[in-house]
Amino acid sequence: MEAGLTTPDKGILMVVSAPSGAGKTSVCREVLKEFPEIRFSISYTTRPRRPGETEGIDYFFVPEEEFRRRIGAGWFVEWTEHFGYYYGTSRRTLEEALNRGCDLMLDIDTEGAKKIREAFPEAVFVFILPPSMEILRERLEKRGSEQPEALEKRMRKAYNEIREVFRYDYAILNDRIPLAVERLKSVYIAEKCRSERLKDSINKVFGLEESNGKNHR
Ligand code: 5GP
Numbered sequence: 001m002e003a004g005l006t007t008p009d010k011g012i013l014m015v016v017s018a019p020s021g022a023g024k025t026s027v028c029r030e031v032l033k034e035f036p037e038i039r040f041s042i043s044y045t046t047r048p049r050r051p052g053e054t055e056g057i058d059y060f061f062v063p064e065e066e067f068r069r070r071i072g073a074g075w076f077v078e079w080t081e082h083f084g085y086y087y088g089t090s091r092r093t094l095e096e097a098l099n100r101g102c103d104l105m106l107d108i109d110t111e112g113a114k115k116i117r118e119a120f121p122e123a124v125f126v127f128i129l130p131p132s133m134e135i136l137r138e139r140l141e142k143r144g145s146e147q148p149e150a151l152e153k154r155m156r157k158a159y160n161e162i163r164e165v166f167r168y169d170y171a172i173l174n175d176r177i178p179l180a181v182e183r184l185k186s187v188y189i190a191e192k193c194r195s196e197r198l199k200d201s202i203n204k205v206f207g208l209e210e211s212n213g214k215n216h217r
Contacts, residue, residue, distance in 0.1 A: 012103045
C-alpha cells in the first residue's frame with residue numbers, strides 16, 4: 001500500500017509582486033532553481049526584448065495588434081499597460097497548470113494581482129520589499145537604463161505599489177538576496193503543509209472519514 005501524504009490535486013498559485021528594482025527576479029529565480037516542480041507563469045508582452053531575455057522564458061513577445069486581438073477574445077485573466085507596452089496573463093495556461101496539480105509562480109504588478117485575486121481567490125500572495133526607498137533608488141540608478149525622468153516616475157510608482165503590501169499574505173524583505181530566497185522558500189513550504197490542502201490525502205492515509213476517529217481515541 002502506498003504510504004505517506006500525496007500532493008494535493010490542485011496546484012498552488014503563488015503570486016509575487018514587487019516594485020521594479022526590489023530584486024524580485026533574482027529572488028524568484030533562485031527559488032525556482034531549488035524547486036524545479038514550481039513552474040513559472042510566463043506573461044505576454046508587447047515591449048521589446050531586453051538584452052539577455054529569451055522568448056518563451058522571460059516573456060512571450062507579441063506584436064501589439066496580436067495582443068489587442070487576444071484582449072478582445074477574453075484570452076487574458078488580466079492585462080495592463082506599463083510605459084506604453086502591454087503585459088498580460090493567459091487564463092487558460094493558469095487554469096490548466098493548476099488543474100493538473102502543477103504549482104505556479106506568477107510575477108505580476110499590484111494591479112494585476114488584484115485581478116488574479118478575483119479570479120483565483122485561493123492563490124497565495126507575496127510581496128517583495130526593498131530595504132528602503134533610498135536603496136531602491138540606488139539600485140535603479142545603478143541599472144543605468146533609466147533617464148532621470150523615468151527614474152522619478154519609477155520611484156513614484158514603487159511608492160504607490162508598496163502601499164499595497166498589506167493586501168498580500170506575506171511580506172518578504174530583500175535586504176540580502178540569500179535571506180529573501182530563504183523567506184520565499186519558507187512561504188512555499190509552509191503553504192504546501194497547510195492541512196486544508198492535504199485534507200483528502202490525510203483522510204485517506206489515516207482513514208479519518210471512515211472511522212470518524214472512534215477506533216483510535
Ligand atoms: P518589465 O518590463 O520590467 O519586465 O516589467 C514591468 C512590469 O510589468 C513589472 O512590474 C512586472 O511585474 C509587470 N508584469 C510582467 N508581466 C505582467 C503581466 O502579465 N501582467 C501584469 N499586470 N503585469 C506584468
